[in-house]
Amino acid sequence: MTTTTGEPEEGRLARDPLEEVARRLLVEIGEDPDRDGLKETPGRFARWWREFSQYDAGAADTRFPLHTQGQIVVVSDINVWSLCEHHLLPFSCALTIAYKPDGDVLGLSKFARIAHRHAHRLQVQERLIQDIAQELTAVTGSPDVAVIGQGEHLCMSMRGVRTPALVTSSVFKGIFEEYGPARQELIATAFPRR
Numbered sequence: 001m002t003t004t005t006g007e008p009e010e011g012r013l014a015r016d017p018l019e020e021v022a023r024r025l026l027v028e029i030g031e032d033p034d035r036d037g038l039k040e041t042p043g044r045f046a047r048w049w050r051e052f053s054q055y056d057a058g059a060a061d062t063r064f065p066l067h068t069q070g071q072i073v074v075v076s077d078i079n080v081w082s083l084c085e086h087h088l089l090p091f092s093c094a095l096t097i098a099y100k101p102d103g104d105v106l107g108l109s110k111f112a113r114i115a116h117r118h119a120h121r122l123q124v125q126e127r128l129i130q131d132i133a134q135e136l137t138a139v140t141g142s143p144d145v146a147v148i149g150q151g152e153h154l155c156m157s158m159r160g161v162r163t164p165a166l167v168t169s170s171v172f173k174g175i176f177e178e179y180g181p182a183r184q185e186l187i188a189t190a191f192p193r194r
């Protein structure tokens, strides 16, 4: 409860502003935020938004010396959830990330960390893919980087055209730019024949 000046009433603890947003939303869609079942919802809403926006994926720059030369590393089936910045609705994205190590290899868990870091913000799929490619180039020092994402967007399946569909976007850099052996190996991994 707030007064008309926006200050908390005396004797009452100020609510988290995000809880106020949730209460307002519930009222606007015709709900009673104080009814059973909804009482704790604004609190959960606030905690989730803080968790999403303050997510810490941890360090992603652990590198190991490389013993073999010329290999391509492809990590596939990394699944992340993000939020479409146009509709604030979730989209899931299955990622295939590849690079050609240049002296050192990146620890395998770091690919998922990089992916989650860029997914845990308001995004569009094309930028998510680009951001991941950019960080991968920065931490590996390799110019040969590729990221393919296949996303399912609730803003397409739950609203608008209401049709589930897979949206594919990709970034190919260095040796992956041309449709040569590196690109073909990557595509074969990302889209295995079923």
Ligand code: ZN
Pocket: 084, 085, 086, 087, 088, 089, 153, 155, 156
């Ligand atoms: Zn959207």
